[in-house]
Amino acid sequence: MSGGELLSIKHLQAWYTPDEPVLSDFSMVLGTNEVVGLIGLNGAGKTTFIKTLSGLISGCQAEQVRFCGTPCLFRDKAFKQHRYTVFAEDQSFSYFTFHEYLSYAASSYGTKLPDISELLEGFHFEKYANVLLKELSTGNRKKACLITAFALRPKLLLLDEPVNGLDFQSTEFLYRQIRDYRRYGTVLFSSHILESLCLTSDRVLVLEQGRIRRSFTGQEIQNENLREVLTDYEAI
Numbered sequence: 001m002s003g004g005e006l007l008s009i010k011h012l013q014a015w016y017t018p019d020e021p022v023l024s025d026f027s028m029v030l031g032t033n034e035v036v037g038l039i040g041l042n043g044a045g046k047t048t049f050i051k052t053l054s055g056l057i058s059g060c061q062a063e064q065v066r067f068c069g070t071p072c073l074f075r076d077k078a079f080k081q082h083r084y085t086v087f088a089e090d091q092s093f094s095y096f097t098f099h100e101y102l103s104y105a106a107s108s109y110g111t112k113l114p115d116i117s118e119l120l121e122g123f124h125f126e127k128y129a130n131v132l133l134k135e136l137s138t139g140n141r142k143k144a145c146l147i148t149a150f151a152l153r154p155k156l157l158l159l160d161e162p163v164n165g166l167d168f169q170s171t172e173f174l175y176r177q178i179r180d181y182r183r184y185g186t187v188l189f190s191s192h193i194l195e196s197l198c199l200t201s202d203r204v205l206v207l208e209q210g211r212i213r214r215s216f217t218g219q220e221i222q223n224e225n226l227r228e229v230l231t232d233y234e235a236i
Contacts, residue, residue, distance in 0.1 A: 004032035006156060006186050011063040014045075014052045018059065022048040023210045030156070033182045037197035038190040039226060040207030046190040047088065049207070050160045053188075054085040068155075081109060083156040086145045088164060094134035098125070098144045101133060105148050119147045122173035139165035150177050157181060159189035163196050175199050194223045206230075 007030040014023040022045045030036060038046050051057050055075040065072055072079045084105075093101050106113045120126045123143040133141060142165045149157055159178075163171055178200040181187050191197055197204050204221050206214040206229055214229055 005066075006030045006032045006068065008064070008066045009062055010065075012052070012060065012065075013062070014048055014057050014060040016048075016057075016059060021210060023052065023060075026211050028205065028212055030186050030188060032155075032186060033184075034202045035178055035182065035187045035200050036189075037201035037204040037221075038188065038207060039192070039194075039197060039204060039230065041230060044207040045210045046207055047160055050085060050087075050158050050188075050190060053083065053156075053158055054087075055080065082154050083158060084109070084149050084152050084154045085158040086142070086149050086160065086162055088161040089138070090141065090145055091134075094132065096133055097131060098129045098133065098147070101144065102148050102151065105152060109152050109154070111152055113151050114153075116147060116151050119150055119177075122177070123147055123170050124167075137165075139167065139170075142166060143170060146174065146177075150181070153184040155185040157185060157187045157189075159187065161191060162189055163191060163193050171196075194226050197221065197226060198223055 008028075010027050012023055012026040013021050014026075015021040026049070038049070040046050048057065052060050053074055060074070065074070067079050067082070093104070096104065102113065102116070120129060123146065125140065125143050125147060128136060128140050128144070133144060136144065142162070146162060149159070162174060166174060175196065178187050178189070198221050201221055202217065204216040204226065205212050216225060
């Protein structure tokens with residue numbers, strides 16, 4: 001973890017049905033300006049955790065949540081203004097073009113957008129910038145959300161399976177953007193593609209049965225180690 005503490009969570013529980021928690025006794029700390037990968041078998045709680053951080057899960061409670069040293073709730077405006085989520089699938093704002101959505105998002109976050117020409121070129125998205133989002137393929141909708149995310153530069157960037165639907169060149173460009181994002185803030189992303197974790201992450205957290213069971217840092221982040229721990233959990 002980096003020197004400063006961006007987000008700390010103690011003993012989080014989250015559920016869709018009260019008697020069946022998806023996350024239980026979940027605790028973690030995210031540092032400032034780091035990249036953290038999240039892995040786990042299907043049903044481990046990766047997407048539920050990202051949705052909880054995004055304020056989409058009403059059934060949740062925690063002993064303590066602190067953002068930039070201040071107690072907060074996931075739906076607090078002060079927290080929402082500093083985080084942006086790219087979901088695995090997103091059908092919202094279907095009747096906006098990309099440029100319309102980007103302008104709306106920038107206004108909502110109260111930020112002035114930088115030049116996005118590099119992002120448009122890197123994701124091969126130039127010719128789709130004025131197409132309605134509902135008319136884009138799954139991969140191009142993902143690109144629209146990723147470009148928006150990297151353009152807004154929030155302190156906390158949440159990515160749920162960001163590689164899904166991307167072509168090879170866009171995937172390689174995405175990896176560079178994730179690695180470079182340390183200049184602006186922290187990235188937390190889930191992925192079932194081990195390569196994406198090994199090529200970008202400072203830390204990898206392993207979820208199993210709704211809580212973090214293992215973590216890997218530095219030279220420990222290798223395909224063999226991650227594959228082995230997932231295989232071990234699958235055998236339990």
